[in-house]
Amino acid sequence: MPAFLTHEQLKDIADQFGTPVYVYHAERITQQYKQLTDAFTGMPVTFFYASKALTNINILKHIRSIGCHVDCSSINEVHLAVKAGFAPQQILYTSSNIDFSEILTARELGVHINIDSLSNLKKFAEKFGNSYPVGVRLRPNIMAGGNLKISTGHNRSKFGIPVEDVNAVVDLVNSTGLNIRTLHIHTGSEIKDVEVFAKGIEVLFELVPLFPQLEVIDLGGGFKVPFVPGEKGTDISLLAAKVKEEFDALEKQTGRRLQVWFEPGKFLVSEAGYFVTQVTVLKQSGDIRFAGVNSGLNHLIRPMFYGSYHHIENISNYNGSQLVYNVVGNICETDNFAEDRPLSEIREGDYLVFYNAGAYGFEMASNYNSRFKPAEVLVKHDEYHLIRRRDTIEDLLQTQLIVEE
Numbered sequence: 448m449p450a451f452l453t454h455e456q457l458k459d460i461a462d463q464f465g466t467p468v469y470v471y472h473a474e475r476i477t478q479q480y481k482q483l484t485d486a487f488t489g490m491p492v493t494f495f496y497a498s499k500a501l502t503n504i505n506i507l508k509h510i511r512s513i514g515c516h517v518d519c520s521s522i523n524e525v526h527l528a529v530k531a532g533f534a535p536q537q538i539l540y541t542s543s544n545i546d547f548s549e550i551l552t553a554r555e556l557g558v559h560i561n562i563d564s565l566s567n568l569k570k571f572a573e574k575f576g577n578s579y580p581v582g583v584r585l586r587p588n589i590m591a592g593g594n595l596k597i598s599t600g601h602n603r604s605k606f607g608i609p610v611e612d613v614n615a616v617v618d619l620v621n622s623t624g625l626n627i628r629t630l631h632i633h634t635g636s637e638i639k640d641v642e643v644f645a646k647g648i649e650v651l652f653e654l655v656p657l658f659p660q661l662e663v664i665d666l667g668g669g670f671k672v673p674f675v676p677g678e679k680g681t682d683i684s685l686l687a688a689k690v691k692e693e694f695d696a697l698e699k700q701t702g703r704r705l706q707v708w709f710e711p712g713k714f715l716v717s718e719a720g721y722f723v724t725q726v727t728v729l730k731q732s733g734d735i736r737f738a739g740v741n742s743g744l745n746h747l748i749r750p751m752f753y754g755s756y757h758h759i760e761n762i763s764n765y766n767g768s769q770l771v772y773n774v775v776g777n778i779c780e781t782d783n784f785a786e787d788r789p790l791s792e793i794r795e796g797d798y799l800v801f802y803n804a805g806a807y808g809f810e811m812a813s814n815y816n817s818r819f820k821p822a823e824v825l826v827k828h829d830e831y832h833l834i835r836r837r838d839t840i841e842d843l844l845q846t847q848l849i850v851e852e
């Protein structure tokens with residue numbers, strides 16, 4: 448089965464379900480997961496899908512069905528994972544700056560927890576001592592990632608306990624018996640360079656002797672996938688070889704065989720997702736050709752928020768002659784999807800597809816301008832399943848309470 452959807456399939460879906468619509472390809476997710484497990488064969492590795500990338504319950508269920516575990520960034524994501532059928536030991540909760548009550552709930556549910564502040568770690572240690580193994584998220588002071596907004600491991604980042612404060616964690620262990628099972632880092636998103644992961648391992652390995660109960664090194668997510676045609680993603684085979692080399696060396700030196708955890712988000716779902724929009728208005732302004740679509744930054748915020756490139760194709764006139772366009776949305780502020788982009792000639796009514804839309808696409812969508820959020824369709828075994836209907840006007844009012852006049 449090909450690991451991509453054809454223009455014909457995307458057009459059929461747009462005709463059948465309307466636009467704008469997010470389309471996800473189950474087999475592509477499976478293929479990405481297999482690429483990871485194949486590369487790391489023979490190593491004690493577990494992958495936890497970073498569900499923040501895309502939480503539709505049908506996606507979560509598919510992820511579970513292929514044997515992948517799940518990483519959550521809020522207690523609500525934990526509840527969704529439970530609803531999707533994950534067992535507690537398959538669920539990891541890696542939080543940032545959350546109220547301690549969420550950690551209590553996570554503990555009641557019996558899921559793995561990575562704690563990212565001394566404040567919450569202290570509360571946890573005082574309450575539970577050695578009775579519930581936990582992970583600590585450390586800040587490795589490594590600058591990496593596609594852009595500053597998605598770089599999380601540098602020395603001014605809010606994430607984790609700064610690695611230079613690790614002695615405070617050790618003191619807690621000594622005074623309360625706290626069982627630190629996992630050391631965690633997540634250095635950033637879209638990290639192409641395998642050496643960044645190697646540097647992270649180096650930082651954590653120095654700390655291993657401090658934590659006798661340690662069983663797991665959790666290296667977070669952040670594998671890069673190609674967005675621009677011809678671009679290369681993280682070399683997963685090289686990464687696997689490097690990780691194996693480092694962990695084998697640690698075992699040789701110390702006799703300790705640690706498990707490796709990863710939390711990939713984009714790697715699993717980015718390329719499996721397509722966002723199909725329809726051109727509503729063509730407008731010429733001086734030498735600029737605007738193609739306005741029935742969507743905007745409310746549906747796909749990545750270009751405006753991160754300056755991200757999303758490849759676009761005119762699937763209604765793929766073989767048309769090439770012209771240069773600014774592809775823009777219908778929102779009441781500047782919402783460029785692409786500037787000076789060569790595309791096959793666009794007519795009003797044409798379908799434009801945005802690639803790499805599976806991760807942080809629908810998930811970051813909003814109802815800004817009181818627009819409806821897009822529908823979502825899952826393609827599995829070449830069958831189309833509507834997995835989220837488009838909003839209606841009732842949805843916009845659903846949580847509002849009307850004050851009597």
Ligand code: LLP
Nearest residue numbers: 497633636637668669670710711712713807
């Ligand atoms: N683990 C932790 C603790 C994370 O914070 C993240 C992402 C991941 C794993 C997954 O990273 P990934 O494999 O997807 O790169 N909205 C941004 C990305 C923000 C990522 C936040 N944390 C974007 O659209 O690029």
